[in-house]
Amino acid sequence: MKLSGKVAAITGAARGIGKACAKRFLDDGVKVVISDVDAEGLAKAAAELGHPEALRTVVGNVAKRADVDQLVATAVKEFGRLDIMVNNAGVARNRDILEISEDEFDEIIGINLKGAFFGVQAAAKQMIAQGGGGVIINMSSVNALLAIPALATYAMSKGGMKQLTSVAAVALAPHNIRVVAVGPGTILTDMVASSIYTSEDARKTVMSRTPAGRGGEPSEVASVVAFLASDDASYITGQTIYPDGGRLILNYTVPVKDK
Numbered sequence: 001m002k003l004s005g006k007v008a009a010i011t012g013a014a015r016g017i018g019k020a021c022a023k024r025f026l027d028d029g030v031k032v033v034i035s036d037v038d039a040e041g042l043a044k045a046a047a048e049l050g051h052p053e054a055l056r057t058v059v060g061n062v063a064k065r066a067d068v069d070q071l072v073a074t075a076v077k078e079f080g081r082l083d084i085m086v087n088n089a090g091v092a093r094n095r096d097i098l099e100i101s102e103d104e105f106d107e108i109i110g111i112n113l114k115g116a117f118f119g120v121q122a123a124a125k126q127m128i129a130q131g132g133g134g135v136i137i138n139m140s141s142v143n144a145l146l147a148i149p150a151l152a153t154y155a156m157s158k159g160g161m162k163q164l165t166s167v168a169a170v171a172l173a174p175h176n177i178r179v180v181a182v183g184p185g186t187i188l189t190d191m192v193a194s195s196i197y198t199s200e201d202a203r204k205t206v207m208s209r210t211p212a213g214r215g216g217e218p219s220e221v222a223s224v225v226a227f228l229a230s231d232d233a234s235y236i237t238g239q240t241i242y243p244d245g246g247r248l249i250l251n252y253t254v255p256v257k258d259k
């Protein structure tokens with residue numbers, strides 16, 4: 001119960017990784033405000049998560065600054081402060097790079113990168129106002145480093161998030177605020193079902209690049225988030241930690257006789 005009594009806000013928490021982070025925090029004694037653009041899903045998630053004394057919801061779109069500000073304001077109004085911000089909301093579109101429209105580019109970058117930037121700003125302003133300290137965690141991806149051609153907008157957004165994390169960590173270090181990112185590999189959520197596992201072949205391709213031989217569970221990302229949010233990670237800032245089943249370190253090549 002290293003996080004007991006802390007106050008956290010999580011975006012995109014109606015399902016998947018965000019919801020798993022909310023569950024982990026609630027189990028660890030954290031007071032949590034969850035937000036999502038999907039009002040119905042958010043209400044359902046809140047009912048499933050339980051802990052009504054320690055859980056609040058706010059419907060909001062992270063691409064709108066006012067909605068992200070509202071999330072932080074709710075944490076302060078309901079629980080008096082904000083210690084942990086998890087900028088988790090994100091979307092992926094599977095598309096040939098030549099077919100990406102300006103609207104789609106703006107949509108993905110607006111949610112994944114601009115939304116996280118709004119979250120960093122809103123959380124940091126509150127943390128500084130309450131005397132400093134706190135942890136901001138951005139939900140990145142192995143796609144911050146990997147280049148998968150069908151996920152160009154997604155990769156650009158997560159690549160940008162890597163630098164958002166680094167630059168914010170340096171800027172906010174004087175206020176004792178740590179800024180870190182978590183970059184999962186393939187985690188078994190609705191996002192993967194709709195955008196990554198688009199066919200059995202696609203699933204097999206991902207598995208052929210995953211030494212662990214299986215997709216990850218959302219709880220296996222939430223446990224990394226809980227560690228980074230805790231004082232056990234007190235000397236980690238500016239880094240992205242990758243729970244990816246060995247995906248990024250894999251550099252296996254089949255021996256080739258003729259060069």
Ligand SMILES: NC(=O)c1ccc[n+]([C@@H]2O[C@H](COP(=O)([O-])OP(=O)(O)OC[C@H]3O[C@@H](n4cnc5c(N)ncnc54)[C@H](O)[C@@H]3O)[C@@H](O)[C@H]2O)c1
Pocket residue numbers: 011012013014015016017018035036037038041060061062063088089090091111139140141142183184185186187188189190191192
């Ligand atoms: N699942 C994976 O394999 C994987 C891997 C690496 C990174 N991630 C990242 O983890 C995060 C969560 O992904 P997930 O797999 O749980 O996805 P998911 O699709 O299951 O859940 C995403 C949630 O974000 C919400 N959301 C979407 N747009 C929003 C917006 N504009 N404002 C507020 N909420 C919004 C959705 O309604 C949904 O509840 C994302 O940032 C994603 O990029 C996921």
